[in-house]
Amino acid sequence: MNVRRLFVLLAFSAQTVFAQWQPGPWPTLKHYDKNHLYHIALPLGGIGTGTVSLGGRGELRDWEIMNKPAKGFSTVTVGNNAPFFAIHVQPASGKSQTKALIGPLDPAEYLHYEGRPVNQHGFPRFSEASFDAAYPFGQVNLSDNKMPVSVKIKGFNPFLPGNADASGIPIAVLAYEVTNTGKEPLTVSVCGSMRNFIGKDGSQYRKDWKGDIVPTGAKKNTNVYKTAAGVQGIYMFSDSVNRRDPAWGTIALTTNSPSGVSYRTSSRSNDWENAMLDFWDDFSEDGSLTEKAKLVDDDPLASLAVQKAIAPGQTQTYTFFITWNFPNRLAWSSFSAQPEQNTIGNYYSTQYADAWDVITKTLPQLPVLEQKTAQFVNAFVTSSYPEVIREAALFNLATLRSQTVFRIPSGQMMGWEGVFDEFGSCFGSCTHVWNYEQATAFLFSDLSQSMRDIEFNYATNDIGKMSFRVMLPLSKAQDWKNAAADGQMGTVLKFYRDWQLSGNSEFLRKNWEQVKKVMSYAWIQGGWDGNQDGVMEGRQHNTMDVDYFGPNPQMGFWYLGALKATAEMATAMKDKVLAKKCDDLFRKGRAWMDQNLFNGEYYEHKITDPKTFAFLDWEGKPEVNIPDYQLGKGCLVDQLVGQMMAHMVGLGYLAKPENIQTALQSVMKYNYLENFSDHFTNMRSYVMGDESGLLMASWPKGRLKVPFPYFAESMTGFEYTAAVGMIYEGQTENALKCMKSIRDRFDGRKRNPFNEPECGHHYARSMTSWNAVLAWSGFQYSGVTESMTMTARPGTYFWSNGSAWGTCTISADGAANRVSLQVLDGKIRVRQFQLANAGKHSFKQSQELTAGKTLDFLVKRL
Numbered sequence: 077m078n079v080r081r082l083f084v085l086l087a088f089s090a091q092t093v094f095a096q097w098q099p100g101p102w103p104t105l106k107h108y109d110k111n112h113l114y115h116i117a118l119p120l121g122g123i124g125t126g127t128v129s130l131g132g133r134g135e136l137r138d139w140e141i142m143n144k145p146a147k148g149f150s151t152v153t154v155g156n157n158a159p160f161f162a163i164h165v166q167p168a169s170g171k172s173q174t175k176a177l178i179g180p181l182d183p184a185e186y187l188h189y190e191g192r193p194v195n196q197h198g199f200p201r202f203s204e205a206s207f208d209a210a211y212p213f214g215q216v217n218l219s220d221n222k223m224p225v226s227v228k229i230k231g232f233n234p235f236l237p238g239n240a241d242a243s244g245i246p247i248a249v250l251a252y253e254v255t256n257t258g259k260e261p262l263t264v265s266v267c268g269s270m271r272n273f274i275g276k277d278g279s280q281y282r283k284d285w286k287g288d289i290v291p292t293g294a295k296k297n298t299n300v301y302k303t304a305a306g307v308q309g310i311y312m313f314s315d316s317v318n319r320r321d322p323a324w325g326t327i328a329l330t331t332n333s334p335s336g337v338s339y340r341t342s343s344r345s346n347d348w349e350n351a352m353l354d355f356w357d358d359f360s361e362d363g364s365l366t367e368k369a370k371l372v373d374d375d376p377l378a379s380l381a382v383q384k385a386i387a388p389g390q391t392q393t394y395t396f397f398i399t400w401n402f403p404n405r406l407a408w409s410s411f412s413a414q415p416e417q418n419t420i421g422n423y424y425s426t427q428y429a430d431a432w433d434v435i436t437k438t439l440p441q442l443p444v445l446e447q448k449t450a451q452f453v454n455a456f457v458t459s460s461y462p463e464v465i466r467e468a469a470l471f472n473l474a475t476l477r478s479q480t481v482f483r484i485p486s487g488q489m490m491g492w493e494g495v496f497d498e499f500g501s502c503f504g505s506c507t508h509v510w511n512y513e514q515a516t517a518f519l520f521s522d523l524s525q526s527m528r529d530i531e532f533n534y535a536t537n538d539i540g541k542m543s544f545r546v547m548l549p550l551s552k553a554q555d556w557k558n559a560a561a562d563g564q565m566g567t568v569l570k571f572y573r574d575w576q577l578s579g580n581s582e583f584l585r586k587n588w589e590q591v592k593k594v595m596s597y598a599w600i601q602g603g604w605d606g607n608q609d610g611v612m613e614g615r616q617h618n619t620m621d622v623d624y625f626g627p628n629p630q631m632g633f634w635y636l637g638a639l640k641a642t643a644e645m646a647t648a649m650k651d652k653v654l655a656k657k658c659d660d661l662f663r664k665g666r667a668w669m670d671q672n673l674f675n676g677e678y679y680e681h682k683i684t685d686p687k688t689f690a691f692l693d694w695e696g697k698p699e700v701n702i703p704d705y706q707l708g709k710g711c712l713v714d715q716l717v718g719q720m721m722a723h724m725v726g727l728g729y730l731a732k733p734e735n736i737q738t739a740l741q742s743v744m745k746y747n748y749l750e751n752f753s754d755h756f757t758n759m760r761s762y763v764m765g766d767e768s769g770l771l772m773a774s775w776p777k778g779r780l781k782v783p784f785p786y787f788a789e790s791m792t793g794f795e796y797t798a799a800v801g802m803i804y805e806g807q808t809e810n811a812l813k814c815m816k817s818i819r820d821r822f823d824g825r826k827r828n829p830f831n832e833p834e835c836g837h838h839y840a841r842s843m844t845s846w847n848a849v850l851a852w853s854g855f856q857y858s859g860v861t862e863s864m865t866m867t868a869r870p871g872t873y874f875w876s877n878g879s880a881w882g883t884c885t886i887s888a889d890g891a892a893n894r895v896s897l898q899v900l901d902g903k904i905r906v907r908q909f910q911l912a913n914a915g916k917h918s919f920k921q922s923q924e925l926t927a928g929k930t931l932d933f934l935v936k937r938l
Contacts, residue, residue, distance in 0.1 A: 097332060097443050098393040099230050099251045102450060105210040105457045106467055108132060112824035114182045116207055118214035119474050119830060119838075120233050120248035120398075123240055123523070124483035125424045128248050128398065130231040132207040132824055133179030134216040135195065136160065139278065141246070143322040143405040143422070145479045145495035146278025147837060150195050156352045157377070158195035159270035161252065161396075164363035165225055166263040174360040177227060177252065177266070179205025179218055202227070210453050211235075211470050211830065212477070224258030225386075233477065234445035237452055237519040237881045238902045242445055243476075244483065245438055246401060246424055246431075249446075252394040256386040265336075265363030266394035267381035268329055269355060272297040275317040275324070276375070279498055298371060299341040299378045304436050307332050307397075310341060310378040311432050320419065322409065325402030328431040329380050332395055332439060336383040338365040342376040351377050399434035401425055405482060407548035408503040420548050423483035451900055455883050460871025461852050464815045467829075468796070468845035471822075473515060474830040478838035484548070488526040489516070494836025501836030504545025504556060507531065507563030508619035511634075512717065512793055513843035514724060514850060517573055521878025525574050525583065531567045532590040539600065540593030542567065544617075559597070561604050561616035565634035566721070568595055572641035573725045577877045579859020579905075581648075588649050595642045595658070598635065605635065610665025613689045620784040622705040625686050629679035629739075630707075632669050633718025636662055636730040640722065648860070666731055674735045677776075678742040679715050681707040704782040710773040711746045714797040715739060723804045724847060726856045726865070737805045743798050744810045746774040748817075749790075757788035762833070768817040770795045792818050792832045793841025796848065803851035815848065849874070853884075854912045862907035862922055868893060868914035868937075880904040880925075886911065892934040899925040911935050 108116060116132030119140075126141040136159050140146045150158035166172040176199035185194045202218040209215070216229035230251040236242045252266045274297050297314040309330030317324040331337060340358070343351035355377060358366055365381050384392045403425035407418040428434045438445075457466055475481070479495045493502035493509045502509070505527060517524035534553035535543045544560035546553045571591055575584045584591075598604045604612040616624045616631045624631065639662040646655035673679045683692050683706050694700040702708075716739060719730050729736065747770045749755060752763045755771075763769040769790040773783065795814055802811035822829045832842035849855075854867035857877045866873060870893075872885040880902025887894045893911055903926045910916035917935045925931055 097439075098395060099232070099249070099446060100450065102213040102215060102230065102232070103210045103454050103457050104208040104215070105463075105470065106208070106829070108207040108209070108824040108829075110179070110205055113179065113205060113207055114184065114825050115828045116824045117828050117830065118209065118211065118231065119477045120212075120231050121477050122233060122244035122246055122424065123476050123520075124244050124422065124481055124489070125246035125477075126400070126402070126479055127477055130214045130216070130229070130248075130250075132216065133205045134161070134218060134229045135178050137195075139273075140479050141327075141400045142277035142325065142402045144277055144279070144409065145498055145500065145837070147497040149278030156196060156198050156349060157271060157346070159268070160196050160199070161229075161250070161266060161268045162199070162359060163225070163227065163252075163254070164265040164267070164359055165223060166363060167224065167258070168261045172360070172363070173200075173223060174356070175200040175202060175220070175223065177218065177229060178202065179216070207824070209471070209829065210457050211474055212449065213453060224256065224260075224262060225264065226255045226257055228253040228255075232446070232449065234442075234449050235452065235473070236445070236448050236901070237876050238521070238879045240520045240523050241427070242441075242448075243520070244424055246399055246428070246434055247438055248398040249442070250396045250398070252396075253391055254386060254394065255391040256388050259388050261388065262386045263363065263383060264386050264392065265359070265381050265383040267359055267365070267379055268396050269377060269379040270329060271373075271375040271377050272299050272312040272314070272327070273375050274312060274314040274327065275321070277323040295374045296371070297375055299376050301339050301341055301367075302432060304432075306334075307435055307439055308337055309380050309397075310339060312378065313430075320404055322402065322404045322406055322419075324404060325400060326431040328397070328399045328435055329378060330397045330399070330435050331380060331382055332397075333382040338381045338383070340365045340367055340377075340379045342368040342371040342373070342378070344368070345372045346377075355379055397435050397439070399431045399438070401428050401431045401434060408500065418549050421485045423485055423487050426485050448901065452881065455881075455900060456874045458872070459874040459883065460869075461849060461873070462812055464812060464819055465848045465852055467819055468815055469515075469849050471829050472832060472842045472845045473519075475838045475840060475843050476516070478831075480836075480838045480840055483523075484550075487522075488530055489523040490530075490546070490548070491840055492836070493841075494834060494839035496836050504543075504547065505530065507542070507544045507567055508560045509841050511563060511566030511570065511721075512797060512841045513846065515843040515846035517570070517577065518846065518850065518876050518878055521574065521578055524570075524878060525578070528567070528571050528574055528587070532571065532587050532594060536590055536594055538593075540595070540597030542594055542597070558617060560618060561598075561612060561631045562618045562634045564594060564597065565631070565638040565718075568638035569634070569641050569718075569721050569725065572645060575645070576725060576858045576860055578879070579862065581860075584645060584648065588645070591642070591645065592651075592654065595638060604631070605661075608661065609668070610636075610639070610661040610663070611668050613684055615686065620705075620786060622784050624681065624706060625689070625703050626682045626684035626691065627669070627673060628681035628707055629669070629673060629715035630712060630717065632665070632673065632679070633716060633722075633730050635718070636665050636669070637718040637722045637727060639665070640727045640730070641725070644727075670732050670735055674731075674739070675709070676738075678711045678739040679735075680709045680711075683708055702780065705784045706780060707773065707784060708775075708780045709777045710775045710779070710783065710787070711742055712773050713743060713747050713770050713794045715743070716801045717797050720797055720801050720804070720847065724850050724856070726858065736801075737807070740798065740802050740805055740807060741810075743770070744802070744807070744814075746776050747771045747798075748814065752790075755788070759785060760789055762792070763790040763821065767821050769821070770798055770814055770817075791834045791839075791841070793834060793839060793844045796842075796844040800844070800847040800851045803848060811848075815845075857904070859905070862905045863910065864897075864906055864908075865910045865912060866895075868911040877904065889934060892936045894932070895935055896930060896932050897925070898930040899927055901927050903927075906931070909933070909935065914938055
């Protein structure tokens with residue numbers, strides 16, 4: 077066979093296979109009825125690529141694909157010109173109908189000074205809608221008693237634990253499953269329409285790559301119709317937007333349908349909104365589009381339609397893809413210590429030449445990518461975790477796909493704390509925020525290790541001081557001069573975690589000198605523990621955005637955990653002196669905190685003089701000057717965050733177990749409010765009215781006059797921290813109550829289930845919800861010792877270590893427990909398996925498990 081014929085056959089085969097691909101059945105974890113759709117916005121896009129969101133009623137909203145947040149942005153000002161999909165239904169006999177593929181308006185959307193209250197306000201809509209979700213799968217159900225069809229809109233992105241590149245594709249996959257509910261044949265067309273809005277990034281006004289304020293938009297953007305093997309559609313580009321601008325790039329709207337395709341690359345001029353009228357008339361005539369001769373607007377309206385015949389009772393699927401590539405990301409574009417912004421770029425743009433390249437490379441892989449994504453989600457949602465844990469953990473993974481996260485061209489992951497409507501919130505991969513979440517490490521080990529590389533090898537100076545906010549480019553990483561006590565100690569624990577999960581001795585050896593420096597910085601003269609007694613007395617900047625003076629549980633337990641982790645790493649590196657020092661400081665600090673900070677109910681804060689670090693005797697003495705913004709005798713919601721981390725990485729208790737348990741009971745007793753209606757907060761309100769939740773702090777022994785700023789608030793990442801601690805201590809009823817309080821607040825009507833804010837949308841700390849999966853299953857894995865631990869509670873549990881994932885089923889079998897350990901993707905080695913407090917099983921030799929392999933064995937009960 078000659079080469080030319082071979083390529084022709086391959087192209088034909090590829091076109092046939094790709095054209096046949098349709099999304100399969102998808103799992104559902106949560107159903108939202110018609111009264112709980114208003115705020116639903118499920119982000120579709122890859123890790124570090126930006127997203128567009130699928131709304132609860134089928135609308136496309138929040139177009140955040142141009143290197144910045146853009147909440148509420150739909151490519152134009154509110155009106156009929158925002159991107160949308162529509163359907164045309166022609167019965168064999170009778171009148172045709174055309175409607176937008178969107179559910180009904182909400183009563184809150186009717187009022188507007190000019191009769192343009194929302195996007196697609198003037199279009200006929202379906203009268204009924206509901207939403208089914210199991211992130212990253214979202215499904216909108218549309219019906220209308222005046223229409224002979226029902227429609228299921230299915231939107232997703234590939235999400236494969238352990239494969240950051242496959243989970244980082246700039247694509248939104250949209251499939252419209254149309255069912256003929258009538259008694260006669262139908263000819264049905266589904267059409268997507270969107271303007272070429274390159275150059276418009278959602279800013280009310282913005283600065284260009286030089287820092288000059290420029291108007292949004294561009295002149296004479298261009299749309300062209302293109303075809304390739306198995307795909308055809310509209311390719312959008314711009315020769316008028318500066319090629320160095322963050323809003324310069326390409327977009328493609330495509331389909332894999334092999335027939336029935338029609339298109340328009342433009343419409344008539346949009347004076348008096350006539351472009352949309354011209355489109356609507358064209359599409360409504362016969363469901364087929366007529367190409368226009370030329371582009372007439374600066375942001376020409378493109379439309380792509382697919383037409384199929386549907387017999388009574390039959391379902392046909394119309395699949396569309398939106399892809400993009402905007403390569404010019406700026407360095408922390410809403411903040412910089414430097415007057416000029418450096419363009420740092422995007423990792424995903426090194427993988428794809430443009431938006432057309434994205435779809436042509438992705439489409440051949442899409443069947444496998446969808447199957448693996450569904451396999452992951454199915455394994456997770458069918459696990460024996462309480463529903464509220466599954467919901468909280470899975471839905472908050474959307475944060476990894478939001479504009480909170482991006483990857484620089486080297487592939488290293490960076491993160492804001494969260495994002496505001498139009499710009500990032502709190503730059504720099506802030507260590508004291510990112511310390512809390514474990515989702516990144518346990519799902520994507522390479523991304524987690526890339527963050528450790530930046531923290532230890534770029535953000536750390538010669539004496540071990542780590543900038544808790546990293547500047548970009550990385551040559552300027554240390555330009556932020558401040559260190560955070562909780563942030564720095566937490567990175568030591570995270571490094572230990574990443575080493576254990578990977579079992580990579582080279583990872584430890586390569587970074588060991590930096591780890592030692594970072595740990596030793598706590599002992600510099602006048603530092604956090606300058607007298608080296610195992611207790612932090614010095615000035616401690618922390619995640620409350622203030623400095624605590626004196627020993628306190630929040631920093632104290634981070635420190636004890638870091639000491640214990642460093643001792644373990646020092647032993648592995650045969651550094652006996654450092655191992656002994658850390659072990660001695662741990663034992664001293666642990667004893668001191670139990671004796672001096674535990675007040676019988678919880679751990680409190682002993683305030684010291686900012687100048688001398690001597691303890692202040694301030695009670696009942698108004699003449700004593702107490703520093704502002706302290707905790708004092710308050711009961712802090714996350715006082716045991718370091719203990720939570722220690723449990724997750726297998727370091728055990730950092731203080732007396734009975735004190736830990738009592739402290740968590742006190743958090744529930746003093747900080748949980750069943751109803752916030754009578755609660756006062758002087759700053760932000762994340763819980764309101766009759767909602768319930770955990771307060772940041774309470775003062776059963778009397779409040780300081782000026783406590784730390786966020787004391788009266790309630791934020792989900794901190795609430796999850798307390799709840800996870802409760803799970804580890806067997807206080808499961810309280811833990812689930814706290815988590816249900818959170819998720820009840822994010823019910824689709826009041827708030828978006830895929831966006832838990834703190835200081836900004838999609839706040840990184842919200843991913844602490846994944847920690848509940850680790851606590852409930854008791855999962856621990858050490859690649860160093862090739863050992864795995866799981867709960868002895870019967871059930872099936874999803875597990876992941878960042879490079880492999882699968883399920884583990886525990887069941888009773890006489891005097892033993894039967895274990896079925898399955899690897900669904902990746903590779904893992906197991907030499908020893910332990911059921912928590914219920915015995916262990918050691919294999920004669922290390923067992924290597926790869927995808928599709930299952931290991932069955934018995935564990936004798938103790």
